[in-house]
Amino acid sequence: MRFRTLKQLARLCEDEGKPISQLMLDEQARESGRTADQEFAKMASYYDIMKEAVRKGLTEPTRSRSGLTGFDAQRMSAYAAGSEPLLGEASALSLAYALAVSEVNASMGRIVATPTAGSCGIIPGSFVSVQERFGWRDEHMVAGLFCAGAIGYVIANNSFVSGAEGGCQAEVGSAIGMAAGALVELRGGTPQQAVHAVGLALKNTLGLICDPVGGLVEIPCIVRNGFGSVTALAAADMALAGVRSVIPSDEVIQVMLEVGGSMPEKHRETAKGGLAQTPTGRRIMKDLYGKDGAARGTSGTAASGTTQSETYGAAEAGTARTARSGTSEAEQAETAKAAQLETLGATQPETPRSARTASSGADQRESSDPAH
Amino acid sequence: MRFKDVFSIIGPAMVGPSSSHTAGAVRLGRIARSLLDAEPQWAEIGLFGSFADTYRGHGTDLALIGGLLGYDPDDARLVRSAEEARQAGLQVTIAPSHGLAAHPNTAEIRLGAADSVITVRGASIGGGNVEIERVNEFDVRFTGSYPTLLVFHADRKGMIAEITGLLSGSGINIGSMDVDRAGRNGNALTVIESDLVVPASLLSSIAALPDVQTVRMIDIMEGMR
Numbered sequence: 001m002r003f004r005t006l007k008q009l010a011r012l013c014e015d016e017g018k019p020i021s022q023l024m025l026d027e028q029a030r031e032s033g034r035t036a037d038q039e040f041a042k043m044a045s046y047y048d049i050m051k052e053a054v055r056k057g058l059t060e061p062t063r064s065r066s067g068l069t070g071f072d073a074q075r076m077s078a079y080a081a082g083s084e085p086l087l088g089e090a091s092a093l094s095l096a097y098a099l100a101v102s103e104v105n106a107s108m109g110r111i112v113a114t115p116t117a118g119s120c121g122i123i124p125g126s127f128v129s130v131q132e133r134f135g136w137r138d139e140h141m142v143a144g145l146f147c148a149g150a151i152g153y154v155i156a157n158n159s160f161v162s163g164a165e166g167g168c169q170a171e172v173g174s175a176i177g178m179a180a181g182a183l184v185e186l187r188g189g190t191p192q193q194a195v196h197a198v199g200l201a202l203k204n205t206l207g208l209i210c211d212p213v214g215g216l217v218e219i220p221c222i223v224r225n226g227f228g229s230v231t232a233l234a235a236a237d238m239a240l241a242g243v244r245s246v247i248p249s250d251e252v253i254q255v256m257l258e259v260g261g262s263m264p265e266k267h268r269e270t271a272k273g274g275l276a277q278t279p280t281g282r283r284i285m286k287d288l289y290g291k292d293g294a295a296r297g298t299s300g301t302a303a304s305g306t307t308q309s310e311t312y313g314a315a316e317a318g319t320a321r322t323a324r325s326g327t328s329e330a331e332q333a334e335t336a337k338a339a340q341l342e343t344l345g346a347t348q349p350e351t352p353r354s355a356r357t358a359s360s361g362a363d364q365r366e367s368s369d370p371a372h
Numbered sequence: 373m374r375f376k377d378v379f380s381i382i383g384p385a386m387v388g389p390s391s392s393h394t395a396g397a398v399r400l401g402r403i404a405r406s407l408l409d410a411e412p413q414w415a416e417i418g419l420f421g422s423f424a425d426t427y428r429g430h431g432t433d434l435a436l437i438g439g440l441l442g443y444d445p446d447d448a449r450l451v452r453s454a455e456e457a458r459q460a461g462l463q464v465t466i467a468p469s470h471g472l473a474a475h476p477n478t479a480e481i482r483l484g485a486a487d488s489v490i491t492v493r494g495a496s497i498g499g500g501n502v503e504i505e506r507v508n509e510f511d512v513r514f515t516g517s518y519p520t521l522l523v524f525h526a527d528r529k530g531m532i533a534e535i536t537g538l539l540s541g542s543g544i545n546i547g548s549m550d551v552d553r554a555g556r557n558g559n560a561l562t563v564i565e566s567d568l569v570v571p572a573s574l575l576s577s578i579a580a581l582p583d584v585q586t587v588r589m590i591d592i593m594e595g596m597r
Contacts, residue, residue, distance in 0.1 A: 043382065113383060
C-alpha cells in the first residue's frame with residue numbers, strides 16, 4: 001500500500017482524482033496480484049453476507065448460545081415502524097439493523113468481521129439502511145466497503161482494532177470511524193471530508209473500555225453496535241455539513257493508541273472489570289461457568305466445574321450422561337445450554353432461561369476425568 | 373505493517389460470535405486435520421486461558437470440531453458440528469485446563485485415525501489468525517495463512533538443502549522457514565511457508581528423499597481466496 005496515514009490517503013486521492021474506494025481497490029489488486037474485478041467480486045460476496053445477516057436478524061430467532069441476548073433488533077424495528085422514534089425512522093432502522101447483525105453473530109450465524117466480529121454490526125447497519133433509503137445499487141455499497149477498509153487499514157496499522165489490545169474504542173470505535181468516512185464518500189463528499197468524519201467519530205469513543213459480561217460478545221457489545229451505527233451517521237452528517245476535526249484524524253488515531261496502551265488489563269476484554277464485574281455481571285458469570293464464578297473471575301482459583309472434560313460425537317452419550325455423579329447447578333445450566341444449542345435455528349419461543357429444559361442434549365456428556 | 377490488505381480489515385466471513393474464539397478455533401482444527409492427512413476418528417483437545425474459560429459461550433468447542441471435520445470459518449454447519457462429528461464417526465473430548473500457556477487463547481489437539489496420531493498446539497492470536505507453536509515433539513512457528521509444507525525427517529547434513537533445492541527447481545518461492553530437531557542426529561521437522569501450493573508430484577519427490585519420513589501440505593486458506 002502506498003499510504004500509511006489518512007493524510008497520505010487523501011493526498012493520493014486528490015493527486016490522482018480518485019475517490020478513496022477506487023484508490024483502495026487499485027492498491028488491493030496490486031498487493032494481491034489478482035485483478036480489480038476479482039477483488040471487487042470478493043467484497044461483493046461479503047456485502048451479500050452482511051445483507052443476509054440483517055435480514056436474518058430481523059426475521060429469525062436470534063437467541064444467543066448463552067441465552068443472555070436476542071430479539072432486540074426485532075423489538076427495535078417493530079418500534080421504528082409503529083411509533084415515532086425520537087431518532088427519526090431512518091436512524092432507528094440503522095440502529096435496528098446493526099443490532100440484527102450483532103445478534104446473528106452472537107447466535108453463531110454468519111457475519112463478516114468489520115473489523116472484528118465484536119463490531120460486525122456497525123457497517124452493515126448503517127450501509128444497508130442508507131442503501132434502502134437512497135435507493136443505491138449494490139455496486140455503490142461495495143465500493144463504500146473498500147473506502148471503509150482503507151480507513152480501517154490506517155487505523156489498524158497505526159493503532160489497533162482488537163479489544164484485547166486497545167479496549168472497545170479499538171473495535172467499535174474503529175468501526176464507527178470506518179463507517180462514517182465511507183458514508184461521506186457514498187453521499188458524494190470529498191476524501192478530505194471523509195477523513196474529517198473519521199476524526200470526529202473516533203473522538204466520541206476514545207477511552208471506551210472492553211468489558212464483556214462473561215467474556216462473551218454480547219453484553220454490552222450488541223447495543224454498542226446499535227449506538228455505533230447511529231454515531232456513524234451523525235459523524236458523516238457533520239463532515240458533510242463542513243464540520244472539521246480540528247485535531248487531525250491521524251492525531252486522533254495516535255490518541256487511541258496512547259489511551260489503549262495505558263488502559264488496565266482488566267478493561268481489555270478480560271472480563272475482570274467494568275460491566276463484567278458488577279454484581280449482576282458476576283452473577284451472570286456464576287450462572288454460566290460455575291458456582292464460584294472463578295472461570296474468569298479475579299480470585300484465580302478454579303471453580304470445581306471448570307476442569308471437567310466434555311465428550312462430543314460419542315454414540316453412547318445418553319447413558320453416560322445419566323451415570324455421572326454429583327450433578328451441580330452449573331452442570332444443569334450447561335446441559336440446558338446444550339439443549340438450546342440443538343434447537344437454534346428452529347423456531348424457538350422466547351422463554352426465560354430457567355424455563356428451558358434439557359431434553360435432547362444427547363450428543364454431549366460430561367465426565368469427571370481431569371485429562372489435562 | 374501488521375495488517376497487509378483490505379481483506380484483513382473487512383473480513384473474514386465467519387460464523388460468530390468471536391473472531392479469535394470461533395474463527396481462529398476453526399483454523400486450528402483445520403490445521404490439525406491437514407497434519408493427520410486421514411479421516412480423523414478421535415480427538416482429545418486441551419484448552420488453555422480464555423479458551424478454557426469461555427469456550428462454551430463462544431462456541432469454541434463447535435468451532436474446533438468443525439475444523440477437524442474440514443469446515444471453513446464461515447461454514448453454516450459449524451453450529452451443529454457436534455452432531456456432524458457423531459455421524460462422521462469422530463469422537464472428541466474437550467478438557468479445559470488451568471495450566472499456563474504462552475498465549476491466552478491456546479488449544480492443544482491430539483488427533484488420531486486408525487494408524488496415525490498427531491499432536492498440535494496453537495494459539496488464536498486475534499482476527500481469526502492463528503499461530504502454531506508445536507507439532508508433535510517439535511517447537512515450530514507457522515500461521516497457516518500461506519500454503520505450508522511440513523517435512524518430518526532425520527537430522528543430517530544436507531537435508532534442508534535437498535528439500536529447498538527441489539522447491540527452487542519447481543519455481544516455488546519460500547516466504548519463511550522454521551526448523552527444529554528433537555536432538556542431534558535425531559528426528560527433525562522443517563516447516564516452509566511458500567506463496568504457492570506444492571503440487572502432489574513434488575510432494576512425492578520430497579517424500580522420496582533419503583531420511584525423509586513424512587510430508588504434509590497445509591492449505592487452509594484455499595476457500596478464502
